[in-house]
Amino acid sequence: MNIDWLSGPLLQQLNSGVILLNNQLQIVYINPYICRRADIQLELVQGKDLFSVFADAPKAWLSRKLNSVLTLQSPAFSSWEQRQYLFKLPHLRPVSSANQYMAQNCNMLPLTEPRTGEQFVCLLIEDATDAYVYQSQLQQSNLQLLQVNRLDGLTGVLNRNYWQQQLEVEVQRAGRYQHPLSLLFFDLDKFKRLNDDYGHQAGDIVLIEVAKLIGSLLRETDLFGRYGGEEFAIILPDTPLEGAIEVAKRICRRVAATPIAYKQQQLMTSVSVGVSQFSTAVTADELIQHADLALYQAKRNGRNQVVTYYPELIDSLKKVKA
Amino acid sequence: MTDLSFTEEQRDCLQELINVAMGLASDKLARFLNTFVHLQVPAIGLVNAAEIPEQFRGQYQGLNSSMISLGFFGDGGLRGETILLYKLENAGKIAALLGYDDDATSEAEMLTDISSILTTTFLNGLAEQLDNSFSYAAPRIISSRDNDFISKLEQTAFHWQLALKVDIRYELTDYSFDCNMILLIPGEAVLKLKTILDQVLAEF
Numbered sequence: 001m002n003i004d005w006l007s008g009p010l011l012q013q014l015n016s017g018v019i020l021l022n023n024q025l026q027i028v029y030i031n032p033y034i035c036r037r038a039d040i041q042l043e044l045v046q047g048k049d050l051f052s053v054f055a056d057a058p059k060a061w062l063s064r065k066l067n068s069v070l071t072l073q074s075p076a077f078s079s080w081e082q083r084q085y086l087f088k089l090p091h092l093r094p095v096s097s098a099n100q101y102m103a104q105n106c107n108m109l110p111l112t113e114p115r116t117g118e119q120f121v122c123l124l125i126e127d128a129t130d131a132y133v134y135q136s137q138l139q140q141s142n143l144q145l146l147q148v149n150r151l152d153g154l155t156g157v158l159n160r161n162y163w164q165q166q167l168e169v170e171v172q173r174a175g176r177y178q179h180p181l182s183l184l185f186f187d188l189d190k191f192k193r194l195n196d197d198y199g200h201q202a203g204d205i206v207l208i209e210v211a212k213l214i215g216s217l218l219r220e221t222d223l224f225g226r227y228g229g230e231e232f233a234i235i236l237p238d239t240p241l242e243g244a245i246e247v248a249k250r251i252c253r254r255v256a257a258t259p260i261a262y263k264q265q266q267l268m269t270s271v272s273v274g275v276s277q278f279s280t281a282v283t284a285d286e287l288i289q290h291a292d293l294a295l296y297q298a299k300r301n302g303r304n305q306v307v308t309y310y311p312e313l314i315d316s317l318k319k320v321k322a
Numbered sequence: 323m324t325d326l327s328f329t330e331e332q333r334d335c336l337q338e339l340i341n342v343a344m345g346l347a348s349d350k351l352a353r354f355l356n357t358f359v360h361l362q363v364p365a366i367g368l369v370n371a372a373e374i375p376e377q378f379r380g381q382y383q384g385l386n387s388s389m390i391s392l393g394f395f396g397d398g399g400l401r402g403e404t405i406l407l408y409k410l411e412n413a414g415k416i417a418a419l420l421g422y423d424d425d426a427t428s429e430a431e432m433l434t435d436i437s438s439i440l441t442t443t444f445l446n447g448l449a450e451q452l453d454n455s456f457s458y459a460a461p462r463i464i465s466s467r468d469n470d471f472i473s474k475l476e477q478t479a480f481h482w483q484l485a486l487k488v489d490i491r492y493e494l495t496d497y498s499f500d501c502n503m504i505l506l507i508p509g510e511a512v513l514k515l516k517t518i519l520d521q522v523l524a525e526f
Binding site for chain 2: 064065068071072073074075076077078079081082083105107
């Protein structure tokens with residue numbers, strides 16, 4: 001059976017784009033798939049330079065590629081993963097997808113007219129918008145999962161697990177580069193009573209607001225996490241002890257001075273802070289232990305204050321426990 | 323089990339066809355790059371695909387390397403996958419020659435472009451020698467700037483029975499560019515290739 005009649009209707013109805021160019025990169029043929037989407041008429045663009053018709057196409061890069069196809073007589077490719085599209089064409093996907101233009105895979109093939117030997121390059125364009133959209137959604141979900149995995153659900157600061165991992169990283173870094181590193185541990189004073197008096201909802205609001213307030217007092221590089229219940233911890237990279245004490249005092253002052261609105265009431269709260277400092281002989285666990293001991297001492301001293309760790313604290317704790 | 327091994331004659335024949343294909347490729351590349359391209363006669367070796375990762379461990383492990391795959395289909399059941407391995411510092415040299423420093427081309431795009439130019443130019447020549455013609459899938463980056471290079475190569479090689487290892491060295495007048503090409507061919511296609519080689523041998 002003769003199938004010469006086939007190519008015409010196929011090109012008409014093909015669900016992919018076909019653009020045929022001569023060796024001067026002038027348009028010889030464009031199938032309806034592209035013509036309709038680009039809103040052009042074949043008769044009006046035939047013989048014109050590709051880049052005069054598709055002015056937005058990446059000219060330097062694409063012409064180099066098309067010339068490589070002609071010179072080497074080898075195909076070339078373009079993938080949406082590296083370049084989202086070559087030509088600005090609309091797609092038929094729901095408007096909900098964030099990308100405005102059709103994501104495209106493109107094959108560029110060398111073709112030779114059998115009788116004259118004239119050389120052409122053919123662009124086959126496939127719509128990859130679905131793959132693009134799915135991958136974008138997947139990436140977004142992964143990012144969200146990563147965040148959920150790292151953040152505390154209530155307050156939005158780092159969760160204990162991730163914060164502790166970061167502490168290990170920062171301790172190693174400080175040790176390697178001989179940089180100072182300090183740690184703050186703090187705890188909301190009389191939080192249990194607040195919960196008893198006003199309810200857990202009030203407690204939650206206070207946790208959220210205090211975390212927000214303290215977050216605003218920190219640098220981008222400080223690592224603020226929720227260690228447990230009403231206990232929080234902050235890693236201060238590149239910060240010597242004096243700087244850390246300064247930050248701790250500021251936190252103390254600001255929390256005590258800032259009322260928190262809850263159901264037409266103004267709740268007042270305060271925090272006690274323990275400070276410890278990294279030195280090469282100290283592990284991450286010990287750094288936590290030191291800050292925790294200092295925090296415990298701040299509570300014993302009457303709350304709403306800052307205490308810096310000193311070695312005797314370990315002995316004083318033993319006495320209390322005994 | 324079917325014998326996939328090549329006779330000495332078949333092997334010599336394949337080596338010769340690859341040499342010719344390489345010659346054609348280097349000629350085309352020289353004209354395209356507008357610089358003299360010297361191509362050393364490639365060393366080929368037929369190996370069990372499972373042995374491939376071990377062979378490249380020493381050469382690439384721990385370096386900034388890239389691994390790009392390109393699948394091809396020919397007539398009569400001939401098909402396979404080529405893997406191009408090269409060090410990224412090498413890629414920079416040829417990228418400059420191809421004019422990739424003048425616009426915002428991504429590294430991934432540059433790597434796939436270089437690979438498809440090098441592999442399809444060679445494969446087209448090989449297809450011509452085998453009186454065949456190949457169609458290609460788009461190149462795919464298997465690994466780039468990746469520490470887990472060898473295990474990715476293991477996963478890829480796992481699917482194939484036989485690997486034709488082609489060591490290529492392109493020498494350009496002012497540049498030097500080394501890469502390794504691996505032609506991976508499944509068992510049925512190896513049988514087909516053997517038949518084709520026998521035909522070529524019979525014609526001479």
